[in-house]
Amino acid sequence: MVDFRIVEIFESLQGEGYNTGMPAVFIRFAGCNLNCTWCDTNFRKFTRFTLNDLMTKVSKYKSKNIIITGGEPTMVKALPELLLPLKKAGYFIAIESNGLGKVDPLIDYIALSPKFCYQSRYKKIAQSTANEVRIVAENHPDFIDFCQYIETHIQAKHYYLSPCEKDGVFNMFETIKLLGKINQNRLDNKWFLSVQSHKFANIE
Ligand SMILES: Nc1nc2[nH]cc(C(=O)O)c2c(=O)[nH]1
Ligand code: SF4
Numbered sequence: 001m002v003d004f005r006i007v008e009i010f011e012s013l014q015g016e017g018y019n020t021g022m023p024a025v026f027i028r029f030a031g032c033n034l035n036c037t038w039c040d041t042n043f044r045k046f047t048r049f050t051l052n053d054l055m056t057k058v059s060k061y062k063s064k065n066i067i068i069t070g071g072e073p074t075m076v077k078a079l080p081e082l083l084l085p086l087k088k089a090g091y092f093i094a095i096e097s098n099g100l101g102k103v104d105p106l107i108d109y110i111a112l113s114p115k116f117c118y119q120s121r122y123k124k125i126a127q128s129t130a131n132e133v134r135i136v137a138e139n140h141p142d143f144i145d146f147c148q149y150i151e152t153h154i155q156a157k158h159y160y161l162s163p164c165e166k167d168g169v170f171n172m173f174e175t176i177k178l179l180g181k182i183n184q185n186r187l188d189n190k191w192f193l194s195v196q197s198h199k200f201a202n203i204e
């Protein structure tokens with residue numbers, strides 16, 4: 001029988017991006033194909049859940065929104081075996097992905113966070129459509145070029161820069177300066193600010 005490597009499951013509010021404030025059950029899968037220096041998730045420590053364990057656990061929460069995250073959830077081979085029963089049970093399923101893997105068509109809402117520190121890996125784009133893109137802001141001369149590259153290669157409704165957190169400190173000033181740069185010479189802003197608001201609200 002398949003089992004899923006799960007870091008944590010919890011109910012909270014979406015802290016980031018367009019759906020900030022949306023109540024959701026977060027399913028955090030173990031494993032990632034990247035190793036960002038500022039990663040805030042220990043995706044190596046996990047518990048095994050069967051499909052039944054997962055469905056039972058999720059059904060105990062109030063929310064009918066699921067956010068599949070990680071780690072990198074597109075690397076979970078058995079994911080479709082979970083998505084189908086979740087869809088049948090009426091859940092709205094969102095995913096948080098770094099964009100290097102293809103997102104299953106059963107997913108209802110796609111948030112992609114391509115990583116500047118691994119820009120060479122994005123020469124081939126696996127997932128070229130999304131509902132929203134969020135890039136963690138980094139102070140580097142090539143950063144704006146990367147954002148522009150992503151904007152032309154990933155079609156999305158919303159584009160965001162997110163301040164990077166290291167040891168509780170956010171590069172907020174750097175981020176808004178980068179937003180100013182990336183939006184200059186446009187009639188309408190295309191890039192907006194997304195903060196990890198849950199970290200300010202002291203919720204999961
Ligand atoms: N509240 C809350 N919102 C989130 N949105 C994306 C998260 C993630 O870790 O992928 C996350 C998270 O960890 N907590
Ligand atoms: S892609 Fe996300 S989960 Fe993976 S190492 Fe980077 S920040 Fe962490």
Ligand SMILES: [Mg+2]
Pocket residue numbers: 040041
């Ligand atoms: Mg998080």
